[in-house]
Amino acid sequence: MKVYKTEQIRNISLTGNAGSGKTTLAEAMLFEGGVINRRGEVTAKNTVSDHNYIEQEYGNSVLSTLLYTESNGTKINVLDTPGMDDLCGGVVSSLNVTDLALMVVNTTNGVESGTVAAGRYAETVNIPMMFVFNQLDHDNSNFDATLEQCKATFGNKVTIVQYPVDAGPEFSAIIDVLKMKMYKYGPNGGKPEVLEIPDSEKDRAEELHNELVEMAAENEESLMELYFDKGSLSEDEMRKGMKMGMLQRDLYPVFCTCAKKNIGVGRLMEFIVNIAPTPVERPMRPVASGREMKMEESADPSLFVFKTAVESHVGEITYFKVMSGKIKEGLDLINTKTGNKERLSQVFVSAGKNRDKVEELVAGDLGCTVKLKETKFNQTLTTKDADTQYEPIKFPASKHTVAVKAVNESDDEKVGEILNKIKFEDPTYVIEYSKELKQLLVHGQGEYHLNVLKWYFDNVHKIDVNYIQPKIPYRETITKFAQADYRHKKQSGGAGQFGEVHMIIEPYTEGTEPKTIFKFGDKEQKITVRDVQEHALPWGGKLVFVNSIVGGSIDARFLPAILKGIMEKMEEGPLTGSYARDIVVYVYDGKMHPVDSNEISFKLAGRNAFSKAFKNAGAKILEPIYNLEVW
Known part of the structure; x- marks a missing residue:
């Protein structure tokens, strides 16, 4: 597996409502980058991202999944996140370690509750954001209505970079007002034919191009002066201004795709490579000591664990972001919480359940390892003498509570052990034994979230448990x-x-x-x-x-x-x-x-x-x- 430099890395989170097509878009991105040679489908239960049994049964993402692809020599790490707000843990943790939130919107339904929730989480961590208007081939797809809803929800920062020529079943062409070209796709998508903008679209394209130029110029004083002098900007100048606008969250570009047919995906990836923020262009995660850290390959190695998972026949998998230095196989690091040493016996890049060994990962990259002794989610590994402990990820407060009781009393102890393990895989579960109520309580993000937990008890651990309404804490x-x-x-x-x-x-x-x-x-x-x-x-x-x-x-x-x-x-x-x-x-x-x-x-x-x-x-x-x- 190729080793990438920090400036050759882009980290993105796919966010948005359930059913907007995030997993299908991720599949198309992996196909475009040559990571897979055939695109799977959610309905066929064969996508790289939704590889977990529960996701295949539910028909949607339940966990965040780390993937990678490549475009123009640049590695794009993709975290495909769940769309149900009950499953917000994967969204929040992903947004904390990536540099761009790619908000996928179903243009048939427009802005939905999951769109609003994901936007709120993105705002909380101050991450740049862009929109992908997807499923433009559907009968009732409406680009203009979706755009107006996004502007009403997220403000006039929502700015068109692309728009469809004909949304609906005949959708096959996109006007790009940054490139000022039309991209025409065949029945199977893929590489488009790049054409001049037809006369019927020139007026609209010119108007939107000028709006984009103005938005780009507003974010950089030197660009504003050039714009006043020349009345326009070059494509490179626009890229510079757009990047500044995205970094300041003053610009949310809009792109068009039909991920299922692989329409618009390659151009989207090209934009991510050329304009999306790099890891070094974003603020470094704070450390508890207040020490100023820099994301440099030459610095002492440190990593931050943003996810832990358990797979049968593998055991515990630890997903991390390299915060500084280089991470290599056989490296000994110190867990700053426990003070104990951990050896990275193997280092991988991840594409769903598939993991490829890599020689090293540099600052800004995402990867995983296995068989760490005690390191868990939200913890830091670094060198012995480094005064580094990264601030933990904070999650929304729980919204729904049930009491859990094993059907067979002999399983009571097992239930407690399982819950204590699960809370490390999904920290939005809060486990508590209430001395007052004399009940074992699980606090979750909602009924759906708690049903997911019940599925694990039934299907993975084979233990029958009942959910009971918690007693009322009277006084x-x-x-x-x-x-x-x-x-x-x-x-x-x-x-x-x-x-x-x-x-x-x-x-x-x-x-x-x-x-x-x-x-x-x-x-x-x-x-x-x-x-x-x-x-x-x-x-x-x-x-x-x-x-x-x-x-x-x-x-x-x-x-x-x-x-x-x-x-x-x-x-x-x-x-x-x-x-x-x-x-x-x-x-x-x-x-x-x-x-x-x-x-x-x-x-x-x-x-x-x-x-x-x-x-x-x-x-x-x-x-x-x-x-x-x-x-």
Whole structure:
């Protein structure tokens, strides 16, 4: 496998809604670059990208897939990403290690939810973006309507570089307003005939060419001066201005394809080679120490892991971006998180499930290795003395939660082990055992995302699990004050147990001062406030513990035990076992035994006195309130 220099590398992410044709476009790009000699089809389940069993069953991309192709001596690394927003993990991780988001849009459907979501993720990481208007051969394909929708969604930065002559079943020609040529394709696509623009299209092409010239000139002061002087720019000058515009996210070029027929794909790849950003033209990924890094082949080697996967008969595969230096087979590097050494026994370039050994990969390139001992997603490998740990990729918060329970209890431990492995392959799964709900919870991006996980349990691991609606995390509190006392007494031959606690509880509200008197019918209970402790509870709300003991009825050394007993009961509330919150407790009296009193006695007395008082204090259940973000 050829070794490429950094300036000979382009890294792109194929993004867009499910069904827009990303995988078919990737297949055509590999065919154009000579990586494959026959194009597969998604419906035939034989594409290079969708090689995983689940993708073949679902009929769409579920995982991001690393591919590579070549055009004009330049290597193009392609990350084909899923189109369902539930599967956004692959999109986000890919955008973090590539230099161009290629937004594929189905011109029959126009802008869809997946288009908007992918655009938002691209904006978050500030990556240059361009549009590929695909499926222009479909009956209801509408280039102009799709263009207007893209401009309405992404602004006037969306700029035509190509437009179709006749969208629909007869689609076979593209006008390129950068080259000012028409590309005419045969029935099987491939290499086009390059023609002059026909008279019927000259006016529109000239108008769009001038718009593109203006957009290119706006991004570079020297180009603007040339434009004012000459009234036009050369193709090379336009390329320079377009690159500047793309790097600044001020220009989103629009290209036309019918990926299934391989129409427009070769010209698209040519544009990527000539104008798309190179790895060195994009900002370097930040490092935790703040140290300034440069993507140089001559620097110390370092790599950033953006994906891990497991394949049968292979084991764990680690996908990485070379951030600096050169990566070679047999190289020893240090995992900056664990401090342990990892040896790269083999280095590969990847085209789906096919991997080709390579002599070395240089800064900016993407590749993979196998059989690392402990290195996982989002981790850095570098030399021993380098102060380098790249910032981790951040993912959207989870949106959907289920409780997972093995059908057979004997599989409970296996379920936990599998989930812990899967979260490294897809970090958008968040695994949690809720002590409060006593359930194993999986947080995902949506129902589809969680169904994918269920598929793995059923088909890969052969374990039956049920998805259960998580219990509602209620909270308990009180609405009025109440008094209770409790005597804990136990005698069993030797030293016994004795502790008696009298307390009053009342609702806590922010800013409320402890009371000094409570009325219970005709009786009054005066309170002497000796000490106040305010505790912020881990589950929300507060407990205020007021020491009101006078006359030494309870030694101060037993008060922490009473508090502990109260906290234990608040952790498993008296009504439903839910967390209790926002309560003031006054411990004002009690009794001790000179021999039998100890900490356990007062912990139990405090716990039970609190439980009695709680039930008489207008106890109620609070339902959770969630914040919802709609976009």
